[in-house]
Amino acid sequence: MNNELKATVAVRETLPTVFGYLGIGLAFGIVARAAGINSLLVTLTSLITYAGSAQFIMVGMFATGNSILAITLSVFLVNARMILMSMTVAPLVKHESLIKNVILGTLLTDESFALAMNKSNLTNRQLNFSWFNTVNLISYATWVCSSLIGALVGSYIQDPEKYGLSFALIAMFIGLLYLQIINDRALPLLLQAIVVLLVFGLVFVGLIFIPSQLLILLVTILSCILGVVIKNAFF
Template identity: 55%
Template sequence: MDDSLTTRSAIKETLPTVFGYLGIGIAFGVIGRASGFSTWQIVLMSLIIYAGSSQFTTVSLLAAATPVSSIILATFLVNSRMILMSTTLAPYFKRESTAKNLLLGTLLTDESFALGMNKLNYTEGKLSFTWFNTANWIAYLTWAGASAIGSLLGGIVGDPKQLGLDFAIVAMFMGLLYLQLITDRSLPRSLQLLVVGITLILTYLGMIFLPSNLVIIVVTLIGCGLGVWLKHAFF
């Protein structure tokens, strides 16, 4: 990464994340096709719902003839973490129009959020609409394209796990976390590692005691709260 906030810079810095979108998007297409959905239905889900984990949930619920109201509620709960992410990003785009902010929020993903947080380490705490919008659109179009490819391959690939596609998104986030740790010099390294360790423990416990669709948002709230307290109390 560098300190440029141009379209060209956004393309260069977003491209490495494309492989994560491709892996999990193809996996979604394969699973959607195996659940009885056509290619155009799968692509429309990716274009309209545009939420990886929620789309997997939606496919399974639709296949089980679950009421639409329940599907909408489940999708909201799974994606409620986006409220926290959007709130975090909002201060960097206060001078942009409401329409531009809505566009950024609509296409925001976990990956583009993580990229944006990393980018702040190189730009003295600044983000631009051009850079972030480009990153979002690359993610959006790649996800839709990967879903289409997965659907077309649905009859060939029976189980996406056999190709390791289910681990693609995990590997990508591990890389983004590493980049965040080595570039963010505003916080002590010991505090960063401590918060990472606490987050891992909270996630493990959350997967035992909480519904899966609430784990991310609950762990985020508790982890952030503990991180702020540790920073002011000991660092």
């Protein structure tokens, strides 16, 4: 990454995550097809919902016969973290118009958020619409196309679990976490390591007592609060 905020630069900087989107999108399409959802609905799900982890949850709940209300609530809880991410990104693009901010927020994902945070470390905490929107559009198009391809391929795969496709999402987040840590020069490495271990611990304990759909949001909020407390107290 460099400090240039051009669309052409965004294309190059988004390419590493494109391969992650391809893997996860293919996995989603295959898993959804195995659950009995046809290729058209798989593609529409990615076009309209556009929420990787939430889409996997949707498919799982659909396959087990959950109600529409339960599925909708679960997807909302899982994606509620985007509210926090949008609040974090907003100051970086506050100079852009309201409509441009809405467009950026609509297509924001975990991956584009991570890229934005990494980029902001090199641009004095400033981003622009051209760079950010290019990142979002490439990510969106890749996700939709890979989901469709996965659904078509999934017609010939009866048991997607044996290929370990569900790990694609986890692997991508590990890579994004690594990039965020090595590029963020504003925070001490020790502090970042402590917060990461804290998140792991909270998730491990939380899974025992809290539904997984709600756990992501609660751990995100609690980790942010504890991270700020630890930073102010010891760093």
